[in-house]
Amino acid sequence: MPGTGKKEDARIQVTKNGPYMVTGSIPLVKQILVCDKKGNSIGWREGERYPLQETYALCRCGGSRTRPFCDGTHLTNKFDGTETASRRPYLERAGWTEGPDIRLSDAPGFCSHARFCVRGKGIWDLIGQSGSEKAKRTTLEMAANCHSGRLVVWDKKTERPLEPVFEKSIGLVEGPVGGMLGPLWVRGGIPIIAADGFPYEVRNRVTLCRCGRSSNKPFCDGSHMQG
Ligand code: FES
Known part of the structure; x- marks a missing residue:
């Protein structure tokens, strides 16, 4: 069932060989990786915030000329978006x-x-x-x-996870140099639904592939770093 733009209906729908359909007025913001002088990853810096939209389509094939948004390129570049990730919790x-x-x-x-x-x-x-x-x-x-x-x-006392608190939002990950594009950082427990309707486990943080090259779709597996 397609989502609506209502906040309570926030979710990300993976589409077959196509984009991520985002519904529920989810904020979209650039997140830039911060490294120290030795090149160690040490934190995140928030970049540009996009104007809030109720619904939008985010590129999943990596070929769009209007990234982060989909421009329909997946229809012509033979993008294979088959989801191969484990579905175990x-x-x-x-x-x-x-x-x-x-x-x-x-x-x-x-x-x-x-x-x-x-x-x-x-x-x-x-x-x-x-x-x-x-x-x-x-x-x-x-x-x-x-x-x-x-x-x-x-x-260990409470057996509870010590998790960072996030607003429901999507981070567009970028590297510190050369504008390397990383995954979508999905934060705050946004439901992600597979193209066949399977609801992935809802988690506080998870990364979705937006370069089209992951072998663990829809999730990122670091393949974007290979240039
Ligand atoms: S964004 Fe595609 S593998 Fe990381």
Whole structure:
């Protein structure tokens, strides 16, 4: 069933070999990756906000001349948008690493390779040291910056995830140099519906491919980084 422009009907519909149809007045904003001098990913900077539209179509094939919006190019460039991603819920796919007060779940199948987690000796090493406030803070920051939602930190006392709070919105990810275009960063629990009607698990953060090259469609798998 097609969505409407009403806020309560916010969702992203994947279309067969075509664009993402976005409904429910979802804000659209550029998100630029911030790196330090050594090239480590350390955060995000908000860029241009697009005028709010009730409904719109976002390019999924990577060929549109009016990106981020669809211009119909998928009809002529033989775009194969077949969805191949696992449909199993995150927790069924995740492995665990234990720290003193927090634990980390990790489902590599969601990864879009923004590389926040590999700073220093990596988040899997750092969480073992998270008895110290500084290591705990850095662990939380690295996981929260993971836009794909591959990494989630959990409080061991409450068994609750320690998630960043997002407004329902879509981030247009760009690299720090050369305008490299990354995925759509879907935030705040927006339902994503497959072209065959299957509702993917609703998550607080997840990344959708918009270059057309992912082998894990509709999700990003980092293939956009290959030029
Ligand atoms: S945007 Fe296509 S693989 Fe990342």
